[in-house]
Amino acid sequence: MTGVATGKLRVYIVLAGLGLLGALAFGRPELAALAAPFALFAALGLAFMSPVEIRALSELDLERQLEERHVNLLMEVAANRAVEHLELVLDLDEGLVAEAPNPILIHLSPGERRELEVPIRCARWGTYEVGNVVWRVRDPFGLFAYEGTLASRHWLKVYPHGETLQRLLRPLETQAFSGNQVARNRGEGIEFADLRPFTYGDRVRRVNWRATARRNEPWVNETHPERNSDIVIFLDTFAEARRADLGTLDIAVRAAASLAALYLREKDRVGLVSFGGVLNWLTVTSGTTQLYRIVDSLLDAEILLSYAWKDLDVIPPRTLPPRALVFAFSPLLDDRAVGSLLDLRARGFDLAVIELSPYSFVPEGDSELEQLAYRLWRLQRDALRTKYASLGVPIVEWREGVPMEAVVEEVRAFRRHARVVRA
Amino acid sequence: MLAAAALAAYPASQSLDLQWAALVFAAAGVLVFAAGLVFRSAGVLGLGLAAIGADYAILFVAEGGALDRYTPIYAAGLMLVAELGFWSIESRIPAWSEPAVAEWRLARIAGACIGAGVLAALALVAAATASGTGGLALESLGVVAVLGSLVLITVLVGRRSVG
Numbered sequence: 050m051t052g053v054a055t056g057k058l059r060v061y062i063v064l065a066g067l068g069l070l071g072a073l074a075f076g077r078p079e080l081a082a083l084a085a086p087f088a089l090f091a092a093l094g095l096a097f098m099s100p101v102e103i104r105a106l107s108e109l110d111l112e113r114q115l116e117e118r119h120v121n122l123l124m125e126v127a128a129n130r131a132v133e134h135l136e137l138v139l140d141l142d143e144g145l146v147a148e149a150p151n152p153i154l155i156h157l158s159p160g161e162r163r164e165l166e167v168p169i170r171c172a173r174w175g176t177y178e179v180g181n182v183v184w185r186v187r188d189p190f191g192l193f194a195y196e197g198t199l200a201s202r203h204w205l206k207v208y209p210h211g212e213t214l215q216r217l218l219r220p221l222e223t224q225a226f227s228g229n230q231v232a233r234n235r236g237e238g239i240e241f242a243d244l245r246p247f248t249y250g251d252r253v254r255r256v257n258w259r260a261t262a263r264r265n266e267p268w269v270n271e272t273h274p275e276r277n278s279d280i281v282i283f284l285d286t287f288a289e290a291r292r293a294d295l296g297t298l299d300i301a302v303r304a305a306a307s308l309a310a311l312y313l314r315e316k317d318r319v320g321l322v323s324f325g326g327v328l329n330w331l332t333v334t335s336g337t338t339q340l341y342r343i344v345d346s347l348l349d350a351e352i353l354l355s356y357a358w359k360d361l362d363v364i365p366p367r368t369l370p371p372r373a374l375v376f377a378f379s380p381l382l383d384d385r386a387v388g389s390l391l392d393l394r395a396r397g398f399d400l401a402v403i404e405l406s407p408y409s410f411v412p413e414g415d416s417e418l419e420q421l422a423y424r425l426w427r428l429q430r431d432a433l434r435t436k437y438a439s440l441g442v443p444i445v446e447w448r449e450g451v452p453m454e455a456v457v458e459e460v461r462a463f464r465r466h467a468r469v470v471r472a
Numbered sequence: 473m474l475a476a477a478a479l480a481a482y483p484a485s486q487s488l489d490l491q492w493a494a495l496v497f498a499a500a501g502v503l504v505f506a507a508g509l510v511f512r513s514a515g516v517l518g519l520g521l522a523a524i525g526a527d528y529a530i531l532f533v534a535e536g537g538a539l540d541r542y543t544p545i546y547a548a549g550l551m552l553v554a555e556l557g558f559w560s561i562e563s564r565i566p567a568w569s570e571p572a573v574a575e576w577r578l579a580r581i582a583g584a585c586i587g588a589g590v591l592a593a594l595a596l597v598a599a600a601t602a603s604g605t606g607g608l609a610l611e612s613l614g615v616v617a618v619l620g621s622l623v624l625i626t627v628l629v630g631r632r633s634v635g
Contacts, residue, residue, distance in 0.1 A: 056514025057558045059514070059518075060515070060517065060558075063522075064518060064522060066619075066621075066622040067522055068525060069618040071526075073618065075532060075533060077529070077532040078595060078599030078600075079528075079543045080532075081595055082593075082599075083550060083592065085547075085592060085595050086550075086587065086588030086591050089587075089591060090551075090588075133580070136567060150567065151568075152568075153568050153569070154568070154573045155569075155572075156570060156572040156576055
């Protein structure tokens, strides 16, 4: 706590002094009568000055919440003496918005415990420290001000809200474990694949009796097995385009969390590579625990400026299992990320690049030169996109406001119609 | 501002020998006080209050003679102007305020003004009933006492700032 004398105290002392000196100089008691109240006011203020101690207990009703939902912070404020004028500011990080008045001015009677309830809207995903309060008290005479902070240290995790998808994008190849995805190869399963003549070892239940009757020899059904797949979410955290309320990283994190939840629900194994100033990864695993691991890891995702050159070699090999579908979210603003994605493709990974369009975050500029530079920049990006497409990498520009469903559908369409061109 | 202007107008509106000086101090007092409010400066505000007080002092310098019976009212008014002025420039943040805060504040200002009026009246009564001849020695002692008190208060203020 700190306490300081206000300017008012100094002014009152000076006024009292001037008045008293004037009274002596001119021999007029009226001036002393004018000065006396200021002198008495300052003297009373000094006599009754006592440091104040503010205590606050707080409680957060939820430790985890989704974006755009609310949590309630309950605070109980008390002081060691009566406080006429208590300013309280709930210090909230950017991304949390108090729905109740903040700051507030309250009056505390002696021994009073004031309960305050502050609904907080979780505006942006992230991990936040909630409950820190900054307070300021003025003494009854307004001559001293005391300030202090109260740390509460409640941690609130705000998870990104999920996007919905009707159909997930499927990898070109499946893994060995059972899952919900119909594999391309043939084996034990439910989905009909083909017919073939009976061979030694085939089960009788697989015999297709109609085909057998038509051909006068036993034929059996072949089926596709249901397998799981490996999905790696690749997050480019080298750079982002951002304005006050939204950035490309926000879009990427929301999409990544949604995809992770949806794929894990389908019994697939999901991993995460956050590739940027700080490398962060999670090897592919399935289950609800993995979902929490991924989302917690996404909450820590941030853009950290780094000049160190990084490529795929810094990523542990286990995080990129063979035959995995790599879902890359990138604004394609940093050469290191662009190069690494090309490297992934060169290594034969099934790659889908979601380009988080930075256009809505970058103004075109007013001058002719700025507009020319903007057009050149767009042309360069178009050329980069063409380069990816020519390598057989589905690349989709995700503009602000477009649902993820449309983006995934575009990737699916690319994969359906793309043909490798061989020179 | 209205209260400050009313206080400044009282001596300036009297027919005095030094009316021009009263007008100058009145105008300067009100303008400086307004500047203090605009720039939210306690020092400038204090200068304005001092100028308004000096305007009142001219009334006695020019007129001399009997005690001014309106001094308690003037003292209460000056306290009101000072309190409202410092309330106006108080560092604050846009905040929701519960009604009790403003009620307490207004009650305290009213109490301060009434107290100032009563104290000024008591000071005048004491001055009117005091007997004594005064003189250079006594006046010098008074000056030393005032200055000593100011220094003492200033030292106390400095020491009692809580760190």
